[in-house]
Amino acid sequence: MNQLTLESNVSDIVKQIPQTGDLFRKLRIDFCCGGKVPLQTAVLEKKLDPSEVFEKVKEIESKQFQFQDIIPTSLDEKELIHHIQTKHHAFLREELPALSPYITKISKVHGEKHPHLLRVHEIFFHLKRELLDHTEDEDNVVFPLIMQFLSKPTKENAEQLIPHVFELEQEHENAGTLLKELREITKNFTPPEGACGTYQLVYKRLEYLEKDTYEHVHLENNILFENVRNAM
Structure with a gap:
């Protein structure tokens, strides 16, 4: 699994962590046709705080790992x-x-x-x-x-x-x-x-x-x- 950063494309984040699609949908960030842009760019276009959104992405990623624990x-x-x-x-x-x-x-x-x-x-x-x-x-x-x-x-x-x-x-x-x-x-x-x-x-x-x-x-x-x- 690739390490996610604010420079990761929105579409790649959703591929890696599918549940982030819910977050982006709520924030009206396009992860479909317009998803091939860095997360930071997409977030700034919506006048949101990139660090806050990225923290939410990491929380969802952490929850996914918890679900996958054996x-x-x-x-x-x-x-x-x-x-x-x-x-x-x-x-x-x-x-x-x-x-x-x-x-x-x-x-x-x-x-x-x-x-x-x-x-x-x-x-x-x-x-x-x-x-x-x-x-x-x-x-x-x-x-x-x-x-x-x-x-x-x-x-x-x-x-x-x-x-x-x-x-x-x-x-x-x-x-x-x-x-x-x-x-x-x-x-x-x-x-x-x-x-x-x-x-x-x-x-x-x-x-x-x-x-x-x-x-x-x-x-x-x-x-x-x-x-x-x-x-x-």
């Missing part, structure tokens, strides 16, 4: 739940609403020539609804039930928990099916030749959403839920 294998169930909530749930609650307007934009602007984008739009908003409901259910219902069972592994607590775990695993499978279709219809998230910056941004962020979701599901299905079953 989980230690030594976490107990309580720590693992906390990790899932602070990394994966936090990411989904931030990223899904932020990505929504870009998905809508490319489907409207490019959907006529690239009709698969209409299906991308449909899949994304289905996933958004399902994943946000899923995380809320985990935080408010299932994770507390898991902690209750682990602190008091009675037959009654196990019977109360099992249907919820089964339901979550089914939801994981459904999300995986949608993500597989998304990868197929976008040709492995490869934008067409000459695609605009927003088009490229969406594909990069969808690919990262896929990566994060698969890691999220792995931690729950193969570690957390498996540990719970082993305790029954």
Whole structure:
């Protein structure tokens, strides 16, 4: 990864850290067609403070690195739940609403020539609804039930928990099916030749959403839920 500076082109910054597109969109800095200019130049044109904007870029970069941290294998169930909530749930609650307007934009602007984008739009908003409901259910219902069972592994607590775990695993499978279709219809998230910056941004962020979701599901299905079953 290249070291970013105020002389880095805006378009290169968004390529390296896709979530900075949200910041530039908010500041009305063009990272698409007019993105091949140094950050400092683009910021000064908007009469903004380059050092303040660059600091925000570095904050977003730091947050991206935190999301990419590999989980230690030594976490107990309580720590693992906390990790899932602070990394994966936090990411989904931030990223899904932020990505929504870009998905809508490319489907409207490019959907006529690239009709698969209409299906991308449909899949994304289905996933958004399902994943946000899923995380809320985990935080408010299932994770507390898991902690209750682990602190008091009675037959009654196990019977109360099992249907919820089964339901979550089914939801994981459904999300995986949608993500597989998304990868197929976008040709492995490869934008067409000459695609605009927003088009490229969406594909990069969808690919990262896929990566994060698969890691999220792995931690729950193969570690957390498996540990719970082993305790029954």
